Amino acid sequence: xxxxxxxxxAIMLCLGVTLAACSSDTDSKSSDGKTKLTxxxxxxxxxxxxxxxxxxxxxxxxxxxxxxxxxxPKEYAQKVQTMIAGNTAPDIMQLAEEVHIYSSKNQLxxxxxxxxxxxxxxxxxxxxxxxxxxxxxxVYALPDRGGSLIVYYNKDLFDEAxxxxxxEDWTWDDLLDxxxxxxxxxxxxxxxxxxxxxxxWPLWMSFMYQNGGGVLDADGNPIINSPENIEAMQFVxxxxxxxxxxxxxxxxxxxxxxxxxxxxxxGKLAIDYTGFWNIGGASxxxxxxxxxAPLWKKKEKGTIPFGSGLAxxxxxxxxxxxxxxxxxxxxxxxxxxxxxxxxxxxxNMELLNSDTFLKRDFAxxxxxxxxxxxxxxxxxxxxxxxxxxxxxxxxxxxxxxxxTSNASVEDALNKTQKDLEALLKK
Numbered sequence: 001x002x003x004x005x006x007x008x009x010a011i012m013l014c015l016g017v018t019l020a021a022c023s024s025d026t027d028s029k030s031s032d033g034k035t036k037l038t039x040x041x042x043x044x045x046x047x048x049x050x051x052x053x054x055x056x057x058x059x060x061x062x063x064x065x066x067x068x069x070x071x072x073p074k075e076y077a078q079k080v081q082t083m084i085a086g087n088t089a090p091d092i093m094q095l096a097e098e099v100h101i102y103s104s105k106n107q108l109x110x111x112x113x114x115x116x117x118x119x120x121x122x123x124x125x126x127x128x129x130x131x132x133x134x135x136x137x138x139v140y141a142l143p144d145r146g147g148s149l150i151v152y153y154n155k156d157l158f159d160e161a162x163x164x165x166x167x168e169d170w171t172w173d174d175l176l177d178x179x180x181x182x183x184x185x186x187x188x189x190x191x192x193x194x195x196x197x198x199x200x201w202p203l204w205m206s207f208m209y210q211n212g213g214g215v216l217d218a219d220g221n222p223i224i225n226s227p228e229n230i231e232a233m234q235f236v237x238x239x240x241x242x243x244x245x246x247x248x249x250x251x252x253x254x255x256x257x258x259x260x261x262x263x264x265x266x267g268k269l270a271i272d273y274t275g276f277w278n279i280g281g282a283s284x285x286x287x288x289x290x291x292x293a294p295l296w297k298k299k300e301k302g303t304i305p306f307g308s309g310l311a312x313x314x315x316x317x318x319x320x321x322x323x324x325x326x327x328x329x330x331x332x333x334x335x336x337x338x339x340x341x342x343x344x345x346x347x348n349m350e351l352l353n354s355d356t357f358l359k360r361d362f363a364x365x366x367x368x369x370x371x372x373x374x375x376x377x378x379x380x381x382x383x384x385x386x387x388x389x390x391x392x393x394x395x396x397x398x399x400x401x402x403x404t405s406n407a408s409v410e411d412a413l414n415k416t417q418k419d420l421e422a423l424l425k426k
Contacts, residue, residue, distance in 0.1 A: 035321045037067045037091040040083075042076040046343065053337045058328045065321050067092070077101075089315035091322045095141060096308045097384055099133050103140045104386035109312045110138040114323040125330070127349050127376045132384055133309045141309030142330045143347035145338060147276035148375040149202050149304040151293040157182055157192065157270040166271070166293040168301075168374055172210075172235060175271070175296050179245035182270035194245035195271040196260025197236050198252075199403045201395055202304040203273070206295060206380070207232040209302035215383040215391075215420075222420035225413040232298070233402075234409045241406040249403055264290075275306040276344050276372070283364045292371045294378065301378040307347050345372040352376060387423055394419045 041051050048071045055067050070090060072079050077098060083089050084107055095102065102108045115122065122130045126143045133141040151166050158165055161181045166174075179194025197203055208214060213228030223229070239246040247269075252258055264272035265285050272278065273295060282290050295303045310326040312319050328334045332354075335346040339357050346352050358369050385391065398416045401407035 033064075035065045035318050037065060037316075037318060037322055037325065038070055039067050039092040039325075040070045040072055040076070040080055040090040041094040042072055044073070046341065050337050050341045050343050053341070054329055054334050055325075057334060057337070058325050061328055062321075062324055065325060067325060084313065084315065087315065089313040091312065091316040091318060092326060093311055093313060094144070094308050095311055097382065097388055099141055099309065099311065100135050100384050100386050101388060102311070103135055103138070107314055108140045109314050109316065109319055110140060111142065111312065111323065112137075112139055114320070114327075115139060118323070118327055120327070125349060126347055127379065128381070129305050129307065129347065129376070129379045131381050132305060133311075141311035142326050143307055144310045144330055145307045145344045146347035146352065146376065147306045147345040147372065148379060149206055149273055149275065149295055149306065150371050150375055151295055152264060152272040152274065152278055152282060152290055153293065154264065154267065154270050155289045155291055157267070165291070166296070168294040170293070170296040172296060172298050176239070176243065176245075179239065179271065180243060183245045190244070190251070191268065193247050193263065193269045195239060196263060196269050196273070197239050197246045198260060199249065199396070199399060201392065202306075204233060204236045206302060206304050207236050207298070209380045210296070210298040210300060212299040216385070220385065220424070222417055222424065224420060225410070225417040230410050230413055233413060237402055237406065237409055240403070279362050279367070280342070286364065289365075291367050293368065294371055294374045302380045303375050303378045305379050305382070307344070349376065385424075390423055391420065394423070
C-alpha cells in the first residue's frame with residue numbers, strides 16, 4: 001500500500017507539472033492557436049504609433065503571431081525590471097546602453113543561433129554598430145533605430161564670418177579656428193557662441209575616442225586617465241574656460257536654463273553637435289538656415305551611436321517566433337516606417353544607403369542626409385559594461401567641478417580612474 005501511495009504521488013506530481021506547463025503554454029496562445037508575444041518600448045506617442053505600424057507590417061508576414069505593444073513612456077528600466085522580477089517579462093524589449101546590465105543578469109537570450117539559422121550577415125545589415133549589443137561572443141540584440149552624434153551648423157553665421165562649412169575632414173584645429181571666428185561679443189557679453197559643448201557623456205567621450213583614447217582597454221580595464229584622454233578632455237574644457245567660444249553651464253542657466261539645441265534654434269549658436277532628433281526642432285524655425293555634417297576628427301574618426309536595439313528576454317516561451325519579429329523589424333521593410341515618419345535614421349544599412357532615406361525631406365529645406373551614412377562608418381564601440389549606470393554617476397560626480405569652475409582635468413580623470421578600478425573589482 002505504501003508503495004502504491006508513492007507511485008500515485010509520483011503520477012500526480014508529473015501530472016501537475018504537465019498541467020502547469022500546458023497552462024503556461026495556453027497563456028501565450030490565443031483561442032485560435034496563434035502565438036501571443038509582448039513587446040515593451042519607450043518614447044513619445046509618435047514612437048508608439050510608428051512601432052505599431054511596423055508591427056502591423058510584421059503581422060502581414062506572420063499572421064499566426066500576435067504582438068501586443070506595451071508602451072512605457074516613463075521609468076522604463078525600473079518597470080521592465082519589475083516585470084522580469086514578477087516573472088512577467090516581455091518577449092521582446094527595446095533597449096540601448098543598458099543592454100549588458102540585463103545580459104549580465106542572464107535576463108536576455110543570446111541570439112547567435114537564430115542569426116546563424118537565418119543566415120544574417122550582421123556587418124552587411126548593420127555595419128559595426130551591432131558590436132555595442134555584443135558581449136563575450138554573444139549577440140544580445142539586433143540594432144533597430146540608428147543615428148549618431150552629428151554636426152549641425154548655421155550657414156548664415158558661417159557666411160557672415162567668412163568661414164567654410166564643416167566637412168567630414170574637419171579636425172579639432174578647424175573646429176577651434178571656426179569657433180573663435182564665429183563667437184561674437186558686445187562689450188563683456190557674448191551674444192553669439194561658436195560651439196556648444198557640455199557635460200553630457202557623448203559630448204566629451206567622443207573626443208577621447210577621436211584622440212585614440214577610450215574608457216576601457218581591450219581587456220576591460222579602465223584607462224580613463226590616459227594621456228590621450230587627458231588631452232581630449234582638456235581640449236573640450238578649454239573651449240569653455242580658456243577660449244570662451246562655448247557656453248558654460250552657468251551661461252546656459254543665465255540664458256533661461258536652456259541647452260545647446262535651443263540656443264542653436266535661436267540663431268545664437270553657430271555649431272551644435274547632437275542627434276537626429278534635432279532635425280525636428282531646427283525645422284520648426286522657418287528662417288533658420290542650417291545643414292548637417294559628420295563629426296570632426298583628431299587622430300581618427302569617431303562618433304557616438306544614438307540608436308536602440310531589440311532583444312528577446314530569457315523568460316520568453318516563444319523565442320523562435322520572437323526572433324522572426326525582430327528579424328523583420330530590423331530588415332528594410334520593417335524599418336521603412338522609421339524613415340517615412342521622420343522618426344530616426346534606420347539601423348539597416350541597405351535602407352540607410354537607399355534613395356528612400358537619402359532623398360527624404362526630413363527638414364523644411366534640403367539637408368545633407370548622406371551625413372548619417374558616413375557617420376555609420378565612424379561608430380565607436382562603447383564601454384557598455386554591466387556597471388554602466390554606476391560608471392555614469394562617477395563621471396557626473398567627478399567632472400562637475402571641471403565644467404563649472406575649470407578644476408584640474410588631470411586630477412578629475414585620475415580620481416575617476418581609481419573609482420572605476422574599485423567599481424570593477426566588486
